[in-house]
Amino acid sequence: MEADGVVRRIPKQLVRKGMFIESVECPTAEFSARRFLLDTDDTLRAILATSATHALVNAEKSKVDIDAGPSPAAQQAEERRRTVETVAEAKSALRGSFDAARMGRLELDTLNPVADEISDRIDAAPDVFLKVTRLKTKDEGTYVHSLAVSALMMRLARSLGYGDESVRELGVAGLLHDVGKLMVPNAILNKKGGLEAEERRLIRNHPEVGYRLLKEQGNISDTILDICRHHHETLDGTGYPAGLKADQISPEIRLSTVCDVFEALTSARPYKRPWTTRDALNWMFDRGQLFDKKMVIHLGGIFAG
Structure with missing residues (x-):
C-alpha cells in the first residue's frame, strides 16, 4: 500500500481532522476503526490515547494536505505553548475547587472539563506535558502536582482498558487526591531540611x-x-494511613499510587533534584513489594518511542 505513495505512514501526533485514516498501528482492542475520514475531536482524542506511534493515512482521500503540517520543531513548540496554557488555566480552576472544598461547597462537575483538558494534553504529547508540569513554584506545587497525577492516571487507565466514564472519574480523583494538604502549612510542605516529629505527623495525616x-x-x-x-498505601503494608496490604488495595488505588510516586520522583522539590523518567520507572519496578509492577510497566509505555 505504501509503494504507490497514496498511503503514508505518519507519526500519531501529526494526525489531524480531515485526514482519511486507513489504520492506526495499535491493537484493535485499543482502536478498531479502519478506513474512515477523521472528522471529530473525540475520534482524534481516541487515536492520540492509543499506544500507537504511527498511523496510515490515505493522501488521495484526505480533505487536507497531509504534507502541509508543521515541522517537527514547530509542532513541538506549539504543543508546549498549548500545554503551558492548559496547565495555567487548569491550575486556577483547581485552586478554586480546593477553596470550595474547604468551605464545603465543592461542585464536582466543575472538575470534569479540567480533567478533559489535561487528558487531551497528555495524550497529544506526554513528554511535553511532563516537562511543563515539572516547573512548579513553591506556592503552586500541590496544584500542579495534582494536575500531573490526574493526567497520568487517565493516560494509564486508558492503557489498561478502562472505559471513558471510569477514566474521567479517575482523573477527578487525581485532581482531588491531595486536597488534604490544604491543612498543612506551606512552610512544612516546602521545608528543605529534615522534618520534626510533629511536622511529619501533619504530612502523613493529609490523606485522612x-x-x-x-x-x-x-x-x-x-x-x-x-x-x-489510600494513595500512600503500599503492597507490603508499610504505607499509610491504614497500612493496607496487597489484596486490600484496589487496582484504582494501586494506579493512583504509581502515578503519584512517579510524578513526585520526576519533579524538583525543595529537598531534592528531579529524577529522569527512566530512573524513576526503574526504581519503582525494582520495588515490586511496594508498587504494582504491571502498573509501572504500562506507565513506562506512555513515554516509550
Missing part, C-alpha cells in the same frame, strides 16, 4: 484529612474517596 473533607461534601464517589484516603 482530605478524605474527611471530601466525605463531608456528600457528593463524592467511593472511588474518589478511597484514592484520596
Whole structure:
C-alpha cells in the first residue's frame, strides 16, 4: 500500500481532522476503526490515547494536505505553548475547587472539563506535558502536582482498558487526591531540611484529612474517596494511613499510587533534584513489594518511542 505513495505512514501526533485514516498501528482492542475520514475531536482524542506511534493515512482521500503540517520543531513548540496554557488555566480552576472544598461547597462537575483538558494534553504529547508540569513554584506545587497525577492516571487507565466514564472519574480523583494538604502549612510542605516529629505527623495525616473533607461534601464517589484516603498505601503494608496490604488495595488505588510516586520522583522539590523518567520507572519496578509492577510497566509505555 505504501509503494504507490497514496498511503503514508505518519507519526500519531501529526494526525489531524480531515485526514482519511486507513489504520492506526495499535491493537484493535485499543482502536478498531479502519478506513474512515477523521472528522471529530473525540475520534482524534481516541487515536492520540492509543499506544500507537504511527498511523496510515490515505493522501488521495484526505480533505487536507497531509504534507502541509508543521515541522517537527514547530509542532513541538506549539504543543508546549498549548500545554503551558492548559496547565495555567487548569491550575486556577483547581485552586478554586480546593477553596470550595474547604468551605464545603465543592461542585464536582466543575472538575470534569479540567480533567478533559489535561487528558487531551497528555495524550497529544506526554513528554511535553511532563516537562511543563515539572516547573512548579513553591506556592503552586500541590496544584500542579495534582494536575500531573490526574493526567497520568487517565493516560494509564486508558492503557489498561478502562472505559471513558471510569477514566474521567479517575482523573477527578487525581485532581482531588491531595486536597488534604490544604491543612498543612506551606512552610512544612516546602521545608528543605529534615522534618520534626510533629511536622511529619501533619504530612502523613493529609490523606485522612482530605478524605474527611471530601466525605463531608456528600457528593463524592467511593472511588474518589478511597484514592484520596489510600494513595500512600503500599503492597507490603508499610504505607499509610491504614497500612493496607496487597489484596486490600484496589487496582484504582494501586494506579493512583504509581502515578503519584512517579510524578513526585520526576519533579524538583525543595529537598531534592528531579529524577529522569527512566530512573524513576526503574526504581519503582525494582520495588515490586511496594508498587504494582504491571502498573509501572504500562506507565513506562506512555513515554516509550
